Amino acid sequence: MTALVGGDVRDAVAMVLELSTWPVLVYFLLLNSSYLVLIVLAGRDGARGRRRAPFADHEETLSAPLTPAVSLLVPAHDEAAGIVASVGALLALRYPRHEVVVVDDGSTDATFALLADAYGLVEVTRRLPADVPTTGTVLSVHEPADGRTPLVVVRKVNSGRSDALNVGINAARHELVCFVDADSLLDPDALTVVARPFVDDPARVVASGGVVRAVNGSRVVAGRVVEARMPSGWLARIQVMEYLRAFLLGRAGWSRLGCLVLISGAFGLYRRDIVVQVGGLDPTCIGEDLELCVAVHRAMRDEGRDYRVVAVSEPVSWTEVPATRAVLGSQRRRWHRGLAEVLWRYRGMLGNPRYGRIGLVALPYYVLFELIAPLLEVVGAVLGPMALVTGLLEPARALAVILAVYAYAMFVSVAALAVEELSFHRYGRWRDLVVSVGVSFVENVGYRQLTAWWRLQGLWAALRRREHVWGVMTRQGFDSEDLTPGSVAAPASVASRAPVAAPSAVAEPQPALR
Amino acid sequence: MTTILVADDDADIRDLVAFKLRQAGYEVVKVEDGVQALDAVRTGAPDLAVLDLMMPGLSGLDVCAQLRREETSAHLPVIMLTARVQEADVAAGFRTGADDYVTKPFSPRELLSRVQALLARAGTATAAR
Amino acid sequence: MILAVFAVTSLVVLLVVAGVVVRRVTRRAQESRVRRLSAEHRPLLLALVAGDPEDARDAAAAVAGLDRASWRVLEPVVIALLGKVRGEGREEVVRLLGARGVLARARADLRGRSAVRRAAAADLLGRADAAGGARGLVRLLDDRDADVRQVAARALGRIAAPAAAPVLLRSLATEPPRVPPATVAQSLLRIGPAGVPDLLAAVDHPVAVVRSTVVVVLGRLGATAAVPALCARLREDALTDVRCRAAAALGAVGLPAAVPDLVAATSTASPSALRIAAARALGDLGASSTLPVLHALLDDDDVRVANEAGTALLSLGPPPGDVAPRSTPAPVGAR
Numbered sequence: 001m002t003a004l005v006g007g008d009v010r011d012a013v014a015m016v017l018e019l020s021t022w023p024v025l026v027y028f029l030l031l032n033s034s035y036l037v038l039i040v041l042a043g044r045d046g047a048r049g050r051r052r053a054p055f056a057d058h059e060e061t062l063s064a065p066l067t068p069a070v071s072l073l074v075p076a077h078d079e080a081a082g083i084v085a086s087v088g089a090l091l092a093l094r095y096p097r098h099e100v101v102v103v104d105d106g107s108t109d110a111t112f113a114l115l116a117d118a119y120g121l122v123e124v125t126r127r128l129p130a131d132v133p134t135t136g137t138v139l140s141v142h143e144p145a146d147g148r149t150p151l152v153v154v155r156k157v158n159s160g161r162s163d164a165l166n167v168g169i170n171a172a173r174h175e176l177v178c179f180v181d182a183d184s185l186l187d188p189d190a191l192t193v194v195a196r197p198f199v200d201d202p203a204r205v206v207a208s209g210g211v212v213r214a215v216n217g218s219r220v221v222a223g224r225v226v227e228a229r230m231p232s233g234w235l236a237r238i239q240v241m242e243y244l245r246a247f248l249l250g251r252a253g254w255s256r257l258g259c260l261v262l263i264s265g266a267f268g269l270y271r272r273d274i275v276v277q278v279g280g281l282d283p284t285c286i287g288e289d290l291e292l293c294v295a296v297h298r299a300m301r302d303e304g305r306d307y308r309v310v311a312v313s314e315p316v317s318w319t320e321v322p323a324t325r326a327v328l329g330s331q332r333r334r335w336h337r338g339l340a341e342v343l344w345r346y347r348g349m350l351g352n353p354r355y356g357r358i359g360l361v362a363l364p365y366y367v368l369f370e371l372i373a374p375l376l377e378v379v380g381a382v383l384g385p386m387a388l389v390t391g392l393l394e395p396a397r398a399l400a401v402i403l404a405v406y407a408y409a410m411f412v413s414v415a416a417l418a419v420e421e422l423s424f425h426r427y428g429r430w431r432d433l434v435v436s437v438g439v440s441f442v443e444n445v446g447y448r449q450l451t452a453w454w455r456l457q458g459l460w461a462a463l464r465r466r467e468h469v470w471g472v473m474t475r476q477g478f479d480s481e482d483l484t485p486g487s488v489a490a491p492a493s494v495a496s497r498a499p500v501a502a503p504s505a506v507a508e509p510q511p512a513l514r
Numbered sequence: 515m516t517t518i519l520v521a522d523d524d525a526d527i528r529d530l531v532a533f534k535l536r537q538a539g540y541e542v543v544k545v546e547d548g549v550q551a552l553d554a555v556r557t558g559a560p561d562l563a564v565l566d567l568m569m570p571g572l573s574g575l576d577v578c579a580q581l582r583r584e585e586t587s588a589h590l591p592v593i594m595l596t597a598r599v600q601e602a603d604v605a606a607g608f609r610t611g612a613d614d615y616v617t618k619p620f621s622p623r624e625l626l627s628r629v630q631a632l633l634a635r636a637g638t639a640t641a642a643r
Numbered sequence: 644m645i646l647a648v649f650a651v652t653s654l655v656v657l658l659v660v661a662g663v664v665v666r667r668v669t670r671r672a673q674e675s676r677v678r679r680l681s682a683e684h685r686p687l688l689l690a691l692v693a694g695d696p697e698d699a700r701d702a703a704a705a706v707a708g709l710d711r712a713s714w715r716v717l718e719p720v721v722i723a724l725l726g727k728v729r730g731e732g733r734e735e736v737v738r739l740l741g742a743r744g745v746l747a748r749a750r751a752d753l754r755g756r757s758a759v760r761r762a763a764a765a766d767l768l769g770r771a772d773a774a775g776g777a778r779g780l781v782r783l784l785d786d787r788d789a790d791v792r793q794v795a796a797r798a799l800g801r802i803a804a805p806a807a808a809p810v811l812l813r814s815l816a817t818e819p820p821r822v823p824p825a826t827v828a829q830s831l832l833r834i835g836p837a838g839v840p841d842l843l844a845a846v847d848h849p850v851a852v853v854r855s856t857v858v859v860v861l862g863r864l865g866a867t868a869a870v871p872a873l874c875a876r877l878r879e880d881a882l883t884d885v886r887c888r889a890a891a892a893l894g895a896v897g898l899p900a901a902v903p904d905l906v907a908a909t910s911t912a913s914p915s916a917l918r919i920a921a922a923r924a925l926g927d928l929g930a931s932s933t934l935p936v937l938h939a940l941l942d943d944d945d946v947r948v949a950n951e952a953g954t955a956l957l958s959l960g961p962p963p964g965d966v967a968p969r970s971t972p973a974p975v976g977a978r
Contacts, residue, residue, distance in 0.1 A: 189568065222576050222580055
């Protein structure tokens with residue numbers, strides 16, 4: 001093999017390989033070790049929670065007179081298939097005082113008609129305050145005629161999910177707002193669990209994030225997940241584990257360190273006044289939920305205010321993940337581009353001691369181990385095997401690279417699995433456990449590299465500031481839509497489908513991009 | 515033989531309610547969750563259902579709402595076991611169509627008398643219909 | 644050497660997987676063992692809690708006389724039952740726990756080294772509501788562990804000792820409060836009307852959190868005697884938040900005597916949040932004399948005040964003329 005390569009070229013290539021092993025080695029050791037640290041932290045947190053669970057008493061949240069009221073904001077575009085069931089499930093959430101605000105984002109199907117029929121909606125003359133700037137014109141506001149059901153439906157001209165949510169913020173009556181996807185499934189106690197931090201520490205908590213899990217394959221009855229199961233396709237299976245790690249472990253770990261910068265838009269609870277203060281969601285930004293969270297951090301620290309952003313570690317929200325490579329690739333490209341945009345926008349916070357842990361730890365971490373990661377992952381993926389095959393590196397060196405990149409990652413995956421089993425054991429069937437172990441292997445040999453490639457493309461797109469070309473979104477049960485390229489504000493026709501924050505390679509969730 | 519369905523994810527409460535009701539002469543069907551409750555109503559046609567409000571997956575509220583949607587069970591008397599006198603739970607329970615509620619921690623004796631009262635009411639209602 | 648390294652890695656991974664499997668197997672085995680052992684004596688427990696007084700007494704005697712090993716398996720089940728039943732059944736369980744020394748042990752555990760033990764003991768004593776627990780619980784309000792403090796506060800509410808009200812309020816008076824305000828509020832609610840004198844005494848406490856908690860609880864209790872004090876808070880308190888809560892409380896209590904102050908609070912001179920809270924409170928209060936005021940607010944410049952007035956009017960009676968029902972949805976793009 002070596003004889004095929006010309007002498008000088010061979011030496012040059014050998015030198016390049018030689019030089020790049022150290023950075024790659026160090027990088028991956030750091031990366032995987034950081035995941036391991038987060039997992040251990042989350043595991044300890046989970047163990048602590050379990051020990052104290054007998055007297056945690058969530059019932060108190062339900063009946064305490066000081067429990068804050070919540071407005072659930074649901075942006076809906078062409079959701080006729082499941083909107084009534086969804087809204088019904090949201091209204092039936094166990095919580096002392098909450099309302100559901102559905103924003104019909106210019107649906108062209110029967111979304112509104114179905115809601116009007118199911119709840120006896122009548123139009124009310126209600127002006128919406130302009131607390132947060134919005135672009136889409138509000139057409140009408142409707143409430144159920146019975147006067148008892150806490151539901152509001154706002155119809156507006158199509159202008160995208162972020163803008164729809166901003167309209168929802170304006171229409172919300174209560175002190176907490178919760179962003180929910182129209183097609184996410186929530187556990188009946190989800191709101192109680194996610195609001196608990198606000199009840200325990202009302203002076204400081206400003207945002208609380210729930211866990212999002214992949215629903216594919218699970219048994220769903222009447223809008224609730226009754227049994228969590230592993231799906232049958234390998235792509236979906238891998239994502240189930242990904243979400244598990246990223247949300248359960250990544251979030252809990254970061255939250256423990258006080259560095260949580262991403263709250264899932266599929267189920268995130270914020271104080272309304274703070275969201276208004278930062279101007280709501282940004283329709284021009286692809287990573288709008290990451291953007292909101294970072295904006296909140298910046299505003300709070302600029303004020304010098306004592307505040308907390310927390311994650312709750314019980315599974316509360318379920319969403320369907322892409323089952324085909326095409327859709328998944330498009331999703332990951334989008335997410336990574338959004339990450340790049342947000343980090344660029346808030347680059348002033350990086351390494352800035354004024355922003356405390358967020359500026360000094362969380363955001364730099366995101367830049368080093370999330371943003372740039374795909375580049376190194378793609379390099380690392382080929383470096384080791386290539387070096388081994390071409391013989392241009394000492395076998396020991398090449399092996400070290402392979403171990404750091406693949407084996408360590410596999411170990412981390414399995415460790416995450418162990419923590420899940422010890423702390424949460426939500427997947428009960430033995431079959432699922434076996435599949436999970438299998439996933440831990442398959443994921444690190446192929447899947448991770450594939451997503452790295454997609455993320456690299458997203459990064460490239462962000463760098464070139466190209467107009468984003470939205471891929472066609474197809475999924476089981478989704479309408480396929482042709483998303484037109486154009487100005488970034490154009491994704492009006494994108495249904496709110498993809499889960500908000502996606503897990504990256506192992507632990508870090510990325511922004512959900514709509 | 516009057517049959518009563520009891521749905522609760524907590525085994526202790528299930529067994530306690532079943533014990534008390536059986537002692538009073540009723541036949542009792544015990545289920546663990548909302549899905550089983552719906553199945554039991556469809557296949558067994560009980561005369562009354564005692565549903566726990568807080569069950570994982572399908573909650574008592576969800577089950578009650580679903581029962582009211584179906585023709586065969588729309589008139590089934592339902593007693594909801596709610597956590598304390600919580601206005602929201604009670605209001606929600608009545609909104610979805612429950613007929614009565616018993617707060618937890620519950621008194622087995624009180625539950626029994628509510629069951630008997632509801633059955634008596636339902637009995638006269640059926641006669642009137 | 645290469646092989647050795649690979650072998651080590653695979654071994655480590657396999658060990659972790661094996662650990663997971665073993666853990667799951669043992670957990671399941673343990674659960675079924677407990678279930679099996681407790682199944683033997685379960686009928687006794689059921690009779691104890693839900694049976695007729697005679698059967699209950701017999702069952703109680705039988706369980707009290709069980710050997711140590713059987714009791715060890717049953718004890719967590721019995722303790723759990725405390726939280727699930729009330730009435731005679733609960734009394735039997737408390738008597739049983741006393742007879743087997745569980746309550747005495749819990750009282751001792753209040754000073755235990757482990758925070759989890761202290762909290763679990765406090766929780767048990769709260770649910771058992773046995774005599775003499777209050778003092779130990781009050782001491783735990785100053786515990787160094789936050790969960791223990793919270794559980795102690797909750798337990799004091801369960802015992803509902805009126806003497807605990809001032810102590811609970813004092814635990815709010817630090818910065819930050821030693822116990823979450825929500826827990827204190829819940830416990831004060833449970834203590835109920837007996838605690839109203841203490842609440843009234845604290846209604847103008849210098850610390851804001853104390854004032855706002857007291858105001859909310861008074862409203863929830865429907866304490867008519869508190870209306871003058873609540874009106875004073877509404878008019879004069881330095882913090883808008885407390886004033887808003889006072890408005891909500893007055894709406895909850897529902898005495899018409901509060902109407903003049905609430906109407907005054909809706910004037911344009913008041914902060915926006917207060918106007919909204921006052922409008923909402925007028926709706927809750929439900930006095931027909933307020934209808935003209937609410938109608939006037941419908942045209943207010945502040946949209947949210949107008950919306951609140953509209954919602955209040957909707958809940959107060961027949962819809963006013965300008966809420967136009969239209970049951971057929973307008974097609975998209977018609978406007």
